[in-house]
Amino acid sequence: MGEAPLKPAPFGFAKARSVEHAIALLSQHADARLLAGGQSLIATLNMRLSAPKLLIDINALDDLKRVTRTGDMLTIGALVRHAEAEHSDMIARGAPLIARALPHIAHPAIRNRGTVGGSIAYADPAAELPACLLALGGEVEVANAAGRRRVKADDFFKDLFETALGPGDVLTAIHVPAARAESRYGFAELARRHGDYALVGLAAAARADGTVVKDVRLAFFGVGPTPVRARAAEAAVERGEDAVAALAQDLAPPDDVQASAAARRHLAGVLLRRVALQLQGGRS
């Protein structure tokens, strides 16, 4: 068997022993990338869309593989894999919105490797988890040489594949408010085939207050360069008004090969009607 040419460009490989070690490696090497589940990164390496000098494998960092509950917050470690999160009782109880979104992410073999932190850090605008984090009003925990900080989801997603993460940063966990008796959630997405990135999707959270819902947060995905809060529609849902009409102020979806902007606007309205019913029907 002759040596076949390899698809990725050459890179060095280092296994991080701790978060501190990963941060040190990032600071010592220009053009280094963290490798978590690799389900997006390795595809881009294979296509040579990215060609880092060094890959820093963080898969051995057991501290980042935990799901914990502290008071009224649920913390999901960055290296919790999609399949683990999908079958976690703690996530099913504490973050039912995330539990409902997970089966829509890609396919079983990809969910067995892909990580929660990787999805958030990669920030694909058509991906489910960034929108869920935004709908829940969660936070991203980031470590670097200066220490640890938390970034609110509303401030984290900056632009297409661009986040608040800087070159020396390691995303270590996400924090979301744990579900309470009055919490209401909604989720719906449309894709051409199960597991594909959404044409349009919507993740939503709210608080039931008697017969109305308050604190509505609607996070659309697949409609712009980042997950998008639909603030006019949120207010309309809270007032019991026509939220679909309000949506026109919130969304300016793109035309692309998958769907026209007009089709996306229409589908966003369809999803909003479904999700508003979920929020008001108390199904969480």
Add this chain to the structure above:
Amino acid sequence: MTERFCDLALTINGEPVRERVDARKTLVDFLRDDLGLTGSHVGCEHGVCGACTVRLDGAIVRGCLTLAVQCDGASVETIEGVADSGAIADLQQAFQARNALQCGFCTPGMLLTAQALLARGGVPSREQIREHLSGNYCRCTGYHAIVDAIEAVAQARAGRTT
């Protein structure tokens, strides 16, 4: 420590393997080119088609989206090992009986993916089977016969017959 080539010790189909690999080599290229295990196929090489499906520590993964160097200390099973174990003999038989393969390129990935669903027990609905297989492309059969075969095996394993 930040090497382009790494020493690798792992178990493949129950056999210990030690090799030195280029860090950029994917698991499926390692299996095929270094070890001659050509049952795992290379299709799209970016995670879409599922032809490279193998088991890593018991769970199905994309062989093209996993680097060989990440499998140090792990247990990898390929279609060769799983077929030889006899664990999917009924599934292989059902695929053949129902023409659930034509060119056969997708079949190793289909079998491992189907077995992961069947291993959960019970009889999945046809819709659940299709959802579970949504990451495995077949360009010959139109999937109908594949779903038939998996459904039949699920019913047979559950002690029922069609």
